[in-house]
Amino acid sequence: MDKKRNPFAIAVITRLGGPTKTAAYFGIRLPSVSAWAHKGIPKARLRHLEETHPQLLADARAQLKKQAPVSLIAASDDVQPPVGSLDDPEG
Secondary structure, three states: OOOOOOHHHHHHHHHOOOHHHHHHHHOOOHHHHHHHHHHOOOHHHHHHHHHHOHHHHHHHHHHHHHHHHHHHHHHHOOOOOOOOOOOOOOO
16 A cells, blocks of 8 residues: 655655654654654644744755656656557557
């Protein structure tokens, strides 16, 4: 099963030095930070980061904006032609 991942949370955790350093920074356990990759960063933690590391969050958002068009293009290439169309080798 492929679990959805939160690209923004992953970018922020990476910029903070990875899951272990992020957990130490907030004084929480590593599994809590690992859950952020799927559930997103809790609002209280985000507010704290907005106050203490606004540039870090701005950089993470900018990174995601640069990556978004590429992922959309890659996904559109995976579409198969309809059965019986001219592009279908067996049709």
